[in-house]
Amino acid sequence: MNNELPKIDIPVDWVIGTDISPDILNLYTNFPCRLKAKIFVYCAEGEAEGSINLTRYHIKPYNIVTILPGTILQIHKASKNLRIYVLGFSSQFMEETNGLKPISSILHLIQENPVTTISEKVAPMMENYFSLLIQLYDQYQENIGKPMISHLLSGVLLGIKSLYKDKASQPKNLSKSELIHKDFMQLVMQNYMQERNVSFYAEKLGITQAHLCMIIKQVTGKTCTEIISSMVIMDAKAQLKSTELSIHDIAYSLNFTNMSFFGKYFKRHVGVGPLEYRNS
Helix, strand or coil: CCCCCCCCCCCCCEEEECCCCHHHHHCCCCCCEECCCEEEEEEEECCEEEEECCEEEEECCCEEEEECCCCEEEEEEECCCCEEEEEEECHHHHHHHCCCHHHHHHHHHHHHCCEEECCCCCHHHHHHHHHHHHHHHHHHHHHCCHHHHHHHHHHHHHHHHHHHHHHHHCCCCCCHHHHHHHHHHHHHHHHCCCCCCHHHHHHHHCCCHHHHHHHHHHHHCCCHHHHHHHHHHHHHHHHHHHCCCCHHHHHHHCCCCCHHHHHHHHHHHHCCCHHHHHHC
16 A cells, blocks of 8 residues: 555555554644545554544554544554554445445444454454455455455454444443533534534533533533534644645535634634645
């Protein structure tokens, strides 16, 4: 695979490799990107920190990261000894093959916790499996048709599904406040492009705005507005760095009434205007 992260999508049906170095990852520390591709990452050595849809994760050996299409990803830092396997499938291939169907029943679990862990005992088998796929890719890439790639994806997804099986069967012992926080975050992910008013989310949750603000502040230490704004700004940054869309079109996609309002909103939260950020 090319020695760079896919900014939006993968130009071929699938890629696999280990040649994304810590230095390359560290180039992306200030630039979140929204991925259309589906990506699996296995950490074999070293550590990294990154945010997936605003939630920060510490990645360490034996971790598998499942990044769903539409995810906003940002790298924060990567250790010099980081060694990861990356397997990705393009958005077009996923659409053509209905690629998420094998894990449709656990998509919510992956969205809530995209990082899972395998045992130390299983780790050598995982590395052998990825090494085999890399050999297959290097030697036979041009001769591998979509049916075989589809079977390969299905096998990986079934493996991921088995890792989440125990999580699905575990009882949820969340407090009422934690449940409200969870539902609020899901609503923000679904609606932040159209709705920035806290009252909208409170109404959807069937509670008062004051009660929602109090709970979110208690659980996260942040205000509802800060969480919504963080998602809006993260998406705006991703579009500015990962696409060639005009600033006007980006503002429109995030439901700003005009480019001037978007520019002021962006500068208030980032410290520089959209154009300056894009050119930085």
